[in-house]
Amino acid sequence: xxxxxxxxxxxxxxxxxxxxxxxxxxxxxxxxxxxxxxxxxxxxxxxxxxxxxxxxxxxxxxxxxxxxxxxxxxxxxxxxxxxxxxxxxxxxxxxxxxxxxxxxxxxxxxxxxxxxxxxxxxxxxxxxxxxxxxxxxxxxxxxxxxxxxxxxxxxxxxxxxxxxxxxxxxxxxxxxxxxxxxxxxxxxxxxxxxxxxxxxxxxxxxxxxxxxxxxxxxxxxxxxxxxxxxxxxxxxxxxxxxxxxxxxxxxxxxxxxxxxxxxxxxxxxxxxxxxxxxxxxxxxxxxxxxxxxxxxxxxxxxxxxxxxxxxxxxxxxxxxxxxxxxxxxxxxxxxxxxxxxxxxxxxxxxxxxxxxxxxxxxxxxxxxxxxxxxxxxxxxxxxxxxxxxxxxxxxxxxxxxxxxxxxxxxxxxxxxxxxxxxxxxxxxxxxxxxxxxxxxxxxxxxxxxxxxxxxxxxxxxxxxxxxxx
Ligand SMILES: *Cc1c(COP(=O)(O)O)cnc(C)c1O
Numbered sequence: 001x002x003x004x005x006x007x008x009x010x011x012x013x014x015x016x017x018x019x020x021x022x023x024x025x026x027x028x029x030x031x032x033x034x035x036x037x038x039x040x041x042x043x044x045x046x047x048x049x050x051x052x053x054x055x056x057x058x059x060x061x062x063x064x065x066x067x068x069x070x071x072x073x074x075x076x077x078x079x080x081x082x083x084x085x086x087x088x089x090x091x092x093x094x095x096x097x098x099x100x101x102x103x104x105x106x107x108x109x110x111x112x113x114x115x116x117x118x119x120x121x122x123x124x125x126x127x128x129x130x131x132x133x134x135x136x137x138x139x140x141x142x143x144x145x146x147x148x149x150x151x152x153x154x155x156x157x158x159x160x161x162x163x164x165x166x167x168x169x170x171x172x173x174x175x176x177x178x179x180x181x182x183x184x185x186x187x188x189x190x191x192x193x194x195x196x197x198x199x200x201x202x203x204x205x206x207x208x209x210x211x212x213x214x215x216x217x218x219x220x221x222x223x224x225x226x227x228x229x230x231x232x233x234x235x236x237x238x239x240x241x242x243x244x245x246x247x248x249x250x251x252x253x254x255x256x257x258x259x260x261x262x263x264x265x266x267x268x269x270x271x272x273x274x275x276x277x278x279x280x281x282x283x284x285x286x287x288x289x290x291x292x293x294x295x296x297x298x299x300x301x302x303x304x305x306x307x308x309x310x311x312x313x314x315x316x317x318x319x320x321x322x323x324x325x326x327x328x329x330x331x332x333x334x335x336x337x338x339x340x341x342x343x344x345x346x347x348x349x350x351x352x353x354x355x356x357x358x359x360x361x362x363x364x365x366x367x368x369x370x371x372x373x374x375x376x377x378x379x380x381x382x383x384x385x386x387x388x389x390x391x392x393x394x395x396x397x398x399x400x401x402x403x404x405x406x407x408x409x410x411x412x413x414x415x416x417x418x419x420x421x422x423x424x425x426x427x428x429x430x431x432x433x434x435x436x437x438x439x440x441x442x443x444x445x446x447x448x449x450x451x452x453x454x455x456x457x458x459x460x461x462x463x464x465x466x467x468x469x
Contacts, residue, residue: 002051004050004051004052004053005051007053008053008054011053011054011055014055015054015055015058018055018058019058022058022062023090026069027073030071030073030074030075030084030447031071031074031075033069033070033071033074034070034071034424034425035070035071035072035074035076035077035421035424035425035426035427036070036421036422036424036427037067037068037070037424038422039067039068040068041064041065041068045064070427072084073085073445073447074445074447075445075447075448075449075452076425076426076427076448076452076455076456077426077427077445078426078427078428078440078441078442078443078456079421079427079428079429079440079441079442080429080442081238081265081266081292081295081296081398081399081442081444082294082295082442082444082445083294083295083296083297083298083299083444083445083446084298084445084446084447085298085299085300085352086298086299086356086359086360086446087359088352088355088356088358088359088360089297089298089299089300089352089353089355089356090300090352091355092299092351092352092353092354092355092356093299093300093351093352095351095355096347096348096349096351096352097347099113099348099351100347100348101113101347101348102345102346102347102348103116103117103138103337103346103348103350104336104337104338104344105334105335105336105337106118106335107334107335113348114335114336114337116348116350116351116354117137117138117337117348117349117350119350119354120138120350120351120353120354120357121134121135121136121137121305121307121350123353123354123357123358124136124291124305124353124357125307126362127271127272127357127362127365128268128269128271128272128291129271129277130271130283130284130289130307131284133284133309133310133311134289134307134308134309134310135307135308135309135310135313135316135340136305136306136307136308137305137306137337137340137341138303138304138305138346138349138350138353139304139305139306139341139342139343139346139349140302140303140304141184141292141294141301141302141303141304142182142184142263142265142290142291142292142295142304143184143187143188144304144342145265145290145291145292145304145305145306146182146184146185146188146261146263146290147184147188147191147192147342148306148308148320148341148342149261149287149288149289149290149306149308150185150188150189150192150194150230150232150261150288151188151192151319151320151342152287152288152308152312152315152316152319153230153259153261153287153288154170154174154192154194154230154319155315155316155318155319156230156259156287156312156315157172157174157175157228157229157230157259158170158171158172159315160228160257164318166318166319166321167318169193170193170194173198174194174198174230175200175224175227175228175229175230176189176194176198176199176200176229176230176231176232177199177200177202177217177220177221177229177230177231177232177258178199178200178201178202178212178231178232178233179201179202179203179204179210179211179212179213179217179233179234179244180204180210180211180212180234180237180242181199181232181234181263182234182237182238182263182265184263185232185261185263186199199232200220202216202217202220203216204242208240208393208394208434209240209242210234210237210239210240210242210393211234211237211242211243211244211245212233212234212244212245212249214245214248214249214252217231217249217252218252221252221256221258226257228257228258228259229258229259230258230259230261231249231258231259231260231261232261232263233246233249233260233261233262233263233286234262234263234264234267235262235263235264235267235268235270235279235280235283235289236263236264236265236266236267236268236270236397237267238399238431238440238442239392239393239399239401239431239433239438239440240392240393240394240396240399240401240433241266241267241395241396241397241398241399242393242396243267243270243279243280243396244262245282246262246280246281246282246283246285246286247281247282249282249285250282250285253285259287259288260285260286260287260288261286261287261288261289261290262283262286262288262289262290263290264280264283264289264290264291265290265291265292265295265304266292266295266296266398266442266444267279267280267397268280268283268289268290268291269291269295269296269297269365269369270369270397271283272362272365272366272369273366273369273370273373275370275373276369276373276397279396279397286309287308287309287312288306288307288308288309288312289306289307290304290306291304291305291306291307292304293305293352293353295444296365296368296369296372296398296444297353297356297365298356298368298444298445298446299352299353299356300352302347302349303349303352303353306341313332314332316340317331317332317339317340320338320339320340320341320342321339322338322339322344368446369398371448372398372443372444372445372448373397373398373443375398375443375448375449375450375453376395376397376398376399376400376441376443377395378450378453379400379441379443379453379456380395380400380402382453382457383400383402383457386457386460386461387405388404388405388464388469389402389403389404389405389460390402390403390404390405390406392433392434392436392438393433398442398443398444399440399441399442399443400440400441400442400443401431401433401438401439401440402438402439402441403436403437403438403439404416404469409469410436410437412467412469413430413437413438413439414430414437415467416439416463416464416467416469417430417439419463419466419467420459420460420463423459423462423463425455425456425459426455426456426459428440428441
């Protein structure tokens with residue numbers, strides 16, 4: 001063993017102790033750490049011939065790299081749709097690194113950590129009140145979950161023509177219908193060789209909605225003359241958290257043949273609260289569902305799962321089977337995750353989720369979801385009270401989509417947001433909604449409280465004054 005590695009091995013406890021203390025210092029100070037930074041490094045450090053050892057590496061990290069860290073797990077990081085790690089999720093994530101398992105098989109040879117993934121998926125089905133007709137697995141994010149689901153949908157489409165696209169490539173035009181797809185679904189179409197332009201945009205419901213217009217959907221289906229298609233539907237659009245009508249889509253299933261995918265990256269968690277459950281009513285009839293855990297479940301990044309109806313298990317294997325590795329055996333008899341999803345090696349992503357679900361239970365997450373939605377309403381009301389802002393859409397769940405009041409202020413929206421974000425006390429993201437420039441604030445973080453809204457409103461007022469808007 002290399003001598004520096006050996007020295008680190010003997011010093012393991014001290015190294016972890018220091019890393020732990022550093023973590024605690026960061027987390028205890030989140031309120032004061034800015035949400036943006038202009039600090040930069042020249043990322044061209046030359047690699048040292050002799051290693052420094054972990055303790056010295058930590059020192060260098062603190063000097064040069066730590067200032068790059070913004071308060072992304074903090075209470076006023078409202079951009080994108082990001083949660084922040086909870087204590088249980090961090091404990092689970094650290095232990096996932098410590099145990100360093102590759103959850104693949106369940107039959108004993110080489111480990112059975114995949115059973116933890118099975119159990120975690122089962123706990124998630126209970127949290128979301130979904131039946132165990134779904135087989136699920138963990139991937140890095142909702143993008144990969146959409147990719148995985150649509151990959152199996154692509155295989156299903158070929159099977160309708162007696163074709164095996166996974167083996168022989170795509171030989172038919174694949175029909176895709178969708179109203180407000182997330183950019184990651186469109187990207188998945190590109191990665192899957194279907195083509196990012198190859199979908200038909202169905203109308204959304206009239207008025208201030210992003211949900212699919214069911215009549216227009218049916219019109220588009222009829223135009224396909226009985227040909228199969230893939231429907232990409234939304235449980236929570238990013239701008240306005242709108243939901244397609246899943247009961248109505250379920251009815252269409254009785255008449256037409258299609259693969260039904262739901263992107264519920266964050267909106268799927270509506271299922272956890274009796275108040276919002278109606279939004280996802282009927283979703284259990286889908287063929288595949290995407291859900292992110294690094295959003296509303298508040299676990300560290302790189303955590304999402306897909307759910308695919310077990311009736312499609314053979315199509316899923318056809319899509320992802322590692323067919324030429326002899327040690328893998330029959331994919332159905334000898335279950336192994338690497339025959340069911342894109343990656344072969346994965347970390348034990350289920351563990352932070354398992355810890356979170358066991359630590360906080362259904363009630364913990366129900367409270368978190370309801371708290372986030374009430375904070376969104378609270379922020380929306382506080383905005384309306386200011387004369388300078390208007391909502392671009394009603395607040396349906398946890399996202400607030402707004403802009404500077406009046407069309408004459410449209411060209412000032414982006415300079416306002418840049419100035420606000422530069423102050424470092426809140427972070428929101430720019431958006432365009434119904435051809436108007438807007439700003440999006442998303443409430444998902446477990447730490448966010450009423451007082452944060454007060455702070456942000458003050459920040460916004462001062463930014464307006466500074467810019468003389
Ligand atoms: C965030 C999000 C995605 C992409 O998720 P990643 O985890 O960033 O890959 C997809 N769909 C929806 C609706 C989202 O909100």
